[in-house]
Amino acid sequence: MASNSLIKNMPPNLAQQLPTEILNEILVKLIRGGVTHLPLDLLAASLACTSWNLVARDISRDFAFLLNLFRRPADLEDVTRLVALLTESRSLGLKLVANESVTLHLKTLFISLEENDSDSESSSLEEVFFEQYSEAMGSAVISLFALGFAAPRLLRIMCEDVPNSSDTNHSMSLFFSRIRPHCAYVEILHLKENFGQRSTYHVTPLIAPLITSLSPKLTTLKLDSIDLGNDLKTVLSHCSCIKNLDAIEIDPEEIVALLPSWPNLTSFNFAMNTGSSHSLDPLLIELGLTVPGLQHLTLRFLSDPISWSPSDPSSAALAFCVAHCTELQSLNITNAAWLADLFLRVLARHGRRLHTLRLQSCTNIVGGDSVFRRGGAGSPQEVRWPELEELVLTGSPVRSGFVEKVVKACPKLFIVRMLGHACTEKLEEFGFRLDERGETWIRG
Structure with missing residues (x-):
């Protein structure tokens, strides 16, 4: 060029x-x-x-x-x-420009070496490759932290498959101790295993001392396909300032064990594969019991729902969660084929602080008449979402009657996004207009 x-x-x-x-x-x-x-x-x-x-x-x-x-x-x-x-x-x-984000691939610290292995029986030479910690690279990266990354707010550590040996453990422990002084301002820590290989059982304990030093300022934690292990869980339990948690493909039981240590949690983003063998119900119930001040909840299921399966979460567990987390301002649920109107009925009564409600590709939720009755068949109830500003129902077969009642009951509702609904007349009556793409209704 x-x-x-x-x-x-x-x-x-x-x-x-x-x-x-x-x-x-x-x-x-x-x-x-x-x-x-x-x-x-x-x-x-x-x-x-x-x-x-x-x-x-x-x-x-x-x-x-x-x-x-x-x-x-x-x-x-x-x-x-x-x-x-x-x-x-x-x-x-x-x-120089203040660099607030650092992504560190642990694999960068290793070099691939080749040696010849002699087979005494066949007398043939066979190439053998092995990974070895590079002192030169480690020193260069530490210099880089000192010169250019002296005050990052976000530290992202990519935990690839690092060789498991006593030499590696010693070198990595020393490396983390040397970058520790340059991470004094880190508020966001992201630990990720590439491609979900989950081979970090020998790496994460080495990161524990670094996390201990970060704990006074650490407010956001992102865990992606990591096996936490007892050492790391113990250290994370002492990070009492955590307010935001992202957990992707993490065993829900490990999060359940940590939640009591994070009473100030306000945002929780959880993602797992549909049909996972791990039950999500205990986690949803624990959220309701220990984090009633939760303000933002996102549940994403990473594969498209085909049908409900016995291992899926239950609407009752999520209903329990939203009934106790009455400070919720945003609720985002994607690809939840198991979600039913029971949850929606409870949310209609307890979601008084909701600003955003997104139910995308939740194929079993319809917004039927039972949503508007206490106990499903009792006295009528209205939707109590006075703060609701955005309603997203793409891919969810919610009835037009539900949308009409929400529009009437929510004076601040500004955006409605859905496909295949026949409530054009009512939305226009309340001052909504369809955008150019034909997907989003905007009031005003």
């Missing part, structure tokens, strides 16, 4: 003579061009002169990857070059 070549070959004195507009155009083309070493090229560009540095900082605010080299496993040459650039920039007194 011409702009990439220009940066590599441009003399510093020429860069100082270029107008800001031209610098801006070059950097924009670099960003949109998808150059392999794009972050390093942008950083090198910012070292040319003060005006170039200002332009680079202004543009990079919209691109979190500028200094985030570890969104993919990196090689030693990349990291060493980046450390040199950061060191040069500091010596020139150029202020």
Whole structure:
């Protein structure tokens, strides 16, 4: 690419003579061009002169990857070059963009070595590959933390399949202890196992001391396909400031054990495969018992529902949860074929603070007459959602009569999103209009 070549070959004195507009155009083309070493090229560009540095900082605010080299496993040459650039920039007194997010692939810290294994019986040579911790890479990454990531708010650790050995454990423990001083401001921790391989039983205990040091400021925890293990669960139970929890493909029983340690939890996002062998009911009940102040709840089932199965959660458990979590402001449920009107009837009475209700692809919920009667067959009841602003029913066969009653009872309702409903006349009567895509009704 011409702009990439220009940066590599441009003399510093020429860069100082270029107008800001031209610098801006070059950097924009670099960003949109998808150059392999794009972050390093942008950083090198910012070292040319003060005006170039200002332009680079202004543009990079919209691109979190500028200094985030570890969104993919990196090689030693990349990291060493980046450390040199950061060191040069500091010596020139150029202020770099504050990097609030760091993604660290643990696999980056290892190199693949090859040795020949002699088979005495066949006298043949067989190639054997093994992974070994790279001291050079570890030191370079630690330097990178010290120079460029001194105050990140989000630390994302990708826990790939790291070799399990005493040497690895010692090296990794030492590595985490050395980056610990540079993570003093981390508020969000994301632990993820790539491709859900769940092979981190020997890695997560090594992260425990780092998490202990983060616990006073840690408010958001994201767990993705990780086997927590007793060591990690013990450490997480001491993170008493957790307010936001994302759990993807995590055993619900492990979350149940931790919830009493997080009484200030206000947001919970849980995702699991449809038909999982793990029961979600105890988790929903525990939420209602220990986290009554919950404000945002998301339940996602990662495969399309075909039919209800015995291992699915029950509407009764979710009804218990929403009856006790009366501070709920948003409720998002996707691909829940098991969800029935029992839950909706309880929510109609207890969701007084709801701002957003999204029931997407919940194929067994219809919003029948029982929703509007206490106990299903008792005295009539109205929907009590005075704060509701958004209602999403895409993929859920909810009756038009339910939508009409909600529209009448919710004066703040502004957005209704659904497909295949015959309540156009009523929505228009209440001042709603259909958007250009034909999916969303907007009031006003």
